[in-house]
Amino acid sequence: MAVDEAGFPVTRSAAGVVRSAAGARTLSVLDARISGCYACPRLVAWREEVARVKRASFRDWDYWGRPVPGLGPDDSRIAVVGLAPAAHGGNRTGRVFTGDRSGDSIFAALWRAGLANQPTSTHVGDGLELTDVRVAAAVRCAPPANAPTPEERDTCNPWLARELALLPRLRVVVVLGGFGWTALWPVLAAAGYALPRPRPAFGHGVEVELAGPRGPLTLLGSYHVSQQNTFTGKLTEPMLDAVLSRAKELAQATT
Numbered sequence: 001m002a003v004d005e006a007g008f009p010v011t012r013s014a015a016g017v018v019r020s021a022a023g024a025r026t027l028s029v030l031d032a033r034i035s036g037c038y039a040c041p042r043l044v045a046w047r048e049e050v051a052r053v054k055r056a057s058f059r060d061w062d063y064w065g066r067p068v069p070g071l072g073p074d075d076s077r078i079a080v081v082g083l084a085p086a087a088h089g090g091n092r093t094g095r096v097f098t099g100d101r102s103g104d105s106i107f108a109a110l111w112r113a114g115l116a117n118q119p120t121s122t123h124v125g126d127g128l129e130l131t132d133v134r135v136a137a138a139v140r141c142a143p144p145a146n147a148p149t150p151e152e153r154d155t156c157n158p159w160l161a162r163e164l165a166l167l168p169r170l171r172v173v174v175v176l177g178g179f180g181w182t183a184l185w186p187v188l189a190a191a192g193y194a195l196p197r198p199r200p201a202f203g204h205g206v207e208v209e210l211a212g213p214r215g216p217l218t219l220l221g222s223y224h225v226s227q228q229n230t231f232t233g234k235l236t237e238p239m240l241d242a243v244l245s246r247a248k249e250l251a252q253a254t255t
């Protein structure tokens with residue numbers, strides 16, 4: 001594969017995403033391939049524009065300005081799937097959910113749940129380590145107005161499908177928000193899971209158990225950790241803690 005100026009293997013089309021994702025044999029290979037993806041012209045233009053212009057308070061940062069790969073070990077039994085990186089969050093730091101209020105909420109909750117070694121995630125190299133949980137997004141590039149199009153969502157889906165397939169012990173997926181909930185169903189169908197019809201509606205605390213090729217998998221819905229939800233009290237710390245506690249309970253029940 002051709003590589004870009006940073007040395008990441010380049011993917012330039014939806015068909016290329018399908019091929020490149022399917023051919024990734026490890027999470028580290030997948031992460032590098034995601035980082036070199038240019039398949040969505042609108043999102044590529046936006047992520048690079050944001051990285052060039054910057055927010056004044058981050059003017060000394062060398063923005064990542066690329067797709068943001070997932071974080072967490074490949075023996076994880078729990079996955080947490082969000083929407084997409086924030087323009088001055090993950091698109092700045094290069095780490096999923098890192099650098100904005102949403103990340104502050106989720107990483108503090110992972111720490112309270114015993115799934116992270118520290119309550120904060122500020123930048124790559126800050127010492128954060130996750131245990132038994134992989135954190136990822138349904139769309140890997142920061143979208144304008146936090147709103148990817150359905151086409152962009154579908155183009156990006158194979159990266160998530162491959163990421164979940166590369167977690168052989170996966171037992172629980174915590175889905176943050178209705179967008180991730182919608183994005184996940186075709187991913188799971190492609191992975192061979194039997195999906196209920198009609199599709200269960202998204203809601204906080206909704207729990208759906210699926211039978212699949214690698215055994216059962218439970219989806220847990222949670223309101224997204226967006227600032228809008230946490231500031232208004234729609235999503236409180238106890239609500240998020242309860243979802244992660246349930247995820248741990250389900251994960252531990254399989255060992």
Ligand code: SF4
Nearest residue numbers: 037039040067141156
């Ligand atoms: S959103 Fe996904 S598919 Fe589109 S350019 Fe970014 S990484 Fe590639």
